[in-house]
Amino acid sequence: MTRPLGIILAGGRATRMGGGDKGLRSLGSARILDHVIARLEPQCAALALNANGDPARFAEFGLPVLPDSIGGYQGPLVGVLAGLDWAAQRGADTIVTAAADTPFLPLDLVARLTACAAPNGLCIAxxxxxxxxxxxxxxxxxxxxxxxxxxxxxxxxxLRKVSLWADRHGAGTARFSNDQGDPFFNINRPEDIDTALRQMADPDAAP
Structure with a gap:
């Protein structure tokens, strides 16, 4: 099966972080976004960022930057649509999305989502x-x-709520374990960086 295109959702305003791009914050010897890319890129045919504003701030990552086609920071579904439109232009059948502030995302994310997908190909972790x-x-x-x-x-x-639209189309559910820490731990506040650093130092410790 052809690997999906990957879309890293970085289109939010990071209000709890004091604004700016959470993904560009340092986490250990790299930035949060570096960790996300390192884990997601091997699982995908290609990657792009969904982000608004000046795309030049992400230039060093060498990834396409896809802005929301609907203004006003109206949630992740708008970023999903941007990714789907980009994938359609490339002749792809599916995309996988991940948040830009989740440095421990599963290394088997795509495989598990694919295995648990509904007949129409839709699945949520x-x-x-x-x-x-x-x-x-x-x-x-x-x-x-x-x-x-x-x-x-x-x-x-x-409609803005992901679960409502996903349920409307009978989305599958891929279940992941927290046995070795929360793979979906997201960095929302400055203090979450310290929590993430502790998890990096001891992967068996829950955040």
Whole structure:
């Protein structure tokens, strides 16, 4: 099976981080985005960034930068649509998305999403929270290009919640374990960088 194109979602405003690009913050000897790219790139046929504003700030990564086609920072589904449109231009069938602030994303993300996908190719990642309840991670998904016009119409109608649109299309769920720390731990606040550094030093420690 052909590997999907990868889209790193970096289109948010990082308000809890004080603004700016979270992915460009240092985490150990590299930046957060370097860690994300290192883990996602081997799983994909090619990578692109979904980000708004001046794309030049990401030039050194050598990746295409895809802005939202709908203004106003209206959530990850808008970034998914940008990725699907880019994939359609390249003749690809699917994309996989990951958040730009998640330096421990699973090394088998694509394989697990693909294995658990619904017949239409749609799948969302999930893992247990601190109570053991399964929680979906809407920025980590496998998305078929064939649904991009449906998504565009849903966004035009005002839909913004990933789970609502995913459920509408019977998305599969790929379950991941937290046994070696949370693979979907995301850096939202400055203090989360210290937590991530501790997890890097001791991968078996939960954040």
């Amino acid at each position: 999930a893992s247990p929270d601190e109570t053991g309840t399964l929680r979906r991670h809407p920025t980590f998904g496998l998305w078929p290009v064939a649904l991009r016009d449906d998504l565009r119409a849903a966004l035009a109608d005002g």
